Amino acid sequence: MLFLQGVTYAHPNRDVLFSDIQLTVNKHDKIALIGNNGAGKSTLLGILAGKFKPVSGTVGADAQPYYVPQLLGQYNGQTVAEALGIHDKLLALREILDGHLTDMNLELLDDDWGIEERCQEAFAHWQLGGISLSQPMATLSGGQKTKVFLAGIMIHQPGNVLLDEPSNHLDAPARSILYEYIRSTTDTLVVVSHDRTLLNLLNTVCELGKRGITVYGGNYDFYAEQKAIEQEALSSDVKAKEKALRKAKEVEREAMERQQKLDARGKKKQEKAGLPTIVQNAFRNNAEKSTARMKGIHAEKVGGIAQELSHLRSELPSVDKMKIDFDNSSLHKGKILVTATHANFGFGEQPIWAKPLDFQITSGERIAIKGANGSGKTTLIRLILGELQPTNGTIECAEFKSIYIDQDYSLIDNALTVYEQARQFNTGALQEHDIKIRLNRFLFTREYWGKRCGSLSGGEKMRLMLCSLAIATQAPDLIILDEPTNNLDIQNIGILTAAISEYRGTLLVVSHDAHFLRETNVEREILLV
Template sequence: MAAAIIHSQKKFAMLFLQGVTYAHPNRDVLFSDINLTVNKQDKIALIGNNGAGKSTLLGILAGRLKPTSGTAGADSKPYFVPQLFGQYNALTVAEALGIHDKLLALREILEGHLTDMNLELLDDDWGIEERCQEAFAHWQLEGITLSQPISELSGGQKTKVFLAGIMIHEPDIVLLDEPSNHLDAPGRALLYNYIRLTGNTLVVVSHDRTLLNLLDTVCELSKRGVTMYGGNYDFYAEQKAIEQEVLSLDVKAKEKALRKAKEVERESMERQQKLDARGKKKQEKAGLPTIVQNAFRNSAERSTARMKGIHAEKVSGIAQELSHLRSELPALDKMKVDFDNSSLHKGKILVKAEQVNFTYGDQPLWPGNLDFQITSGERIAIKGANGSGKTTLIRMILGELQPLSGTTDRADFKSVYIDQDYSLINNTLTVYEQAQQFNSGALQEHDIKIRLNRFLFTREYWDKPCASLSGGEKMRLMLCSLAVATQAPDLIILDEPTNNLDIQNVGILTAAINEYRGTLLVVSHDAHFLREIEAERELILS
């Protein structure tokens, strides 16, 4: 069936997908036969594991991608806020927002060039400049100009520029792909407020639990298609927990059935062997001719083989059903995260800083000098707006930078710094080689491969280059590498660790961190994640 993108004639549906299938250029099918209806003023969360195709599905809804088959429709042109901005780096802010020509036409008209082309480009939108000013002020984009290259902006500023585009374009339908990823706390507050108050029809891809709880419907994209849950993310999580509990009970019941089937098979075969042996003795005692004994033996063998086949078929059937059920279990239930404890006793002072500051140019980085102390076993959240010096502070804590004023005392401790790109992973190595790099305890090859399997890296992954892994896979490999090491680090620093993860992998990371008993410093704007890992103290930079 040929792909089509059409305008919906339905009375209430703003967006719809009917029988949509998408395949990559190499013909690998990403998802198939997807059906979805989004009604006016619906606020929908689109969730799913990394690789499920959420961004692709959003691209189809936006009209930016064509499905391989099926139809996609919209009552009006959706406005799209992307997750990645690399394709816009050669453009100005106005060009990226798609308003450059309109603004140029307005200036031409105001200068007296009242041409048909300029009037057509302007399309009676005489308030475009005022809306731009209001939108930029609302999204705290002071100092950003429409003529500025997008490449000069930070990730958070780029996100805010596209969010400002909602006020500028005034669409009915808005599609958001991970909109909170690069935003600091004030930016997230503005985003959450927009989602609460807007009358727009929304479809949002996000792993931000705070944001997801502001949406009234959750749609889960999986191999089974799109499953709709009528409630926010907390409601969805409750329903999934019930489903997983039922699934776990089904797995246990099927495991019991498999054990019983194997036991019945073994007992039946033993009983048959005894009967065959008894029959053979009777035949020999009766002095039956050899040809008759052979006929009885052949008949017994056929009967045994038939019985063995029946039992084997039953065992195989149950085993296949069990394998299918196990494949439905969440990844967190399949893996075992087992950190060794830090070698340092709880309460040991790791870093003590008095009146420290750092200077870029002539200006001190922080308005007031900092005093702080980090002791072993603490969990500290480092908070501050974008540009407040969080990365500089981390480098000072690690001893990579010395303050230009004040003093720091550092104890001897082992630390690991984990950033949002998981640069701890060496992209030039294979998956197995990466784990081997952390093998300080001289584990055997099979022991490392057992640990890789535990973190869902099966045989087909071992020789894969790390460069080909997704963000979630790199995070799991990083956790596996730390588990391979003989001794856990005394200090783990997490710098926006959830930015490129789906909800499943955020859960895996959270579980691992909650098993860790060393010292933890976390830079994150994800309030839910900070609550889940029980950050007990805040270090706030102004």
């Protein structure tokens, strides 16, 4: 069991990230923790793990949780055993086996005589053959580091497990092992993820937002259905409030027109009656006060409705505001762009692919490039872009305009400001205010314009990339996406999916995200073995 009661967390600069968080995770529960980038999901997981201290509130657990963090670079200075927290225990076991039966060694081992066998079994299960416990973490790939920490679940055998984006960097076989663990385990799980296949294996979704944690009693598909109902109701509320605002303004205008006519009629009567000036002034003052009072009542009503409408609009999903409006690709559909004939590439004499590549890519197709980690997906992209030449066979490419978008959004220049980056794509001679209107549409308000791109999150860089493409207006003939959903939250994945779905050119995608491939209408795959 895990619980948070009245938990508030603030950054070192005292900015409050979230406050008064309530969460109870019962034994054997499998909880998905979701929310937009910046909501504090990873921080909340770190609080449950004891890595961060809240400003106030209570954190509790019936057993120390095992924590798999999203970022693993901080372990590069350690060995695999040190990163897993078992180095001292293994050392004590070897000391005992060598005859050094000391109280300290027995205390460190804690009767865990099967630790080495569990390590071997866990590494074999997670396909980590060839990796030793003494190996430096810095020598491992991102996927291998993640699998090391996932293997730690079998090694430590905890009751409570916290996973932060565990499927990031994992290839399809490793993801299958992860999914099977989540399906079959009786461990208590709290998982932060944007992987919708994984999220559908969890029986409760907890959304962290401005109002704290909202619990949805079902998997991700159930959550998505409920959110769609909520958004539909919200859209109806917005339309009703817009109608009420128009009506209130119309009533205000009609009332003021009637009052002006009455005032004018009253003034004429007073002049015809020949009333003394002092009496006329008194009547005029009373009329002005009455008009001002009426104006104030209507203004207050209109202002109240406008404020309510503004609040409702702020709750609408951002994806509806972000449209790229690409021109169509200049290439006719079906034009042959790339032809590979018995193509292969090798560093030295050893080729990357056991089976040489034979394929064609034609204009308008949507294709996934698939293969295990290390199968040469990025190499194939570089061959298609002409950055490398095959060492065997041929890859022939027609002339086409392409954009390569990797998971780090390297097309974004970190040294530029947000406005300068957007301006670089201004091929259509847009005025400054037009560029800023488009930046606003992609949620880059005035305070962002002078901000350095290097300080942006992954989701913000993705939105700036889409905004820049929208400013360029002329669609590339080919867009290549390399693991585009890594490091994005679900909201930003939705924004990217909507934008790519509107694109009418040729699409190549490297991704293990089956939902993203399906929702962007990928038609076929090139499999690398």
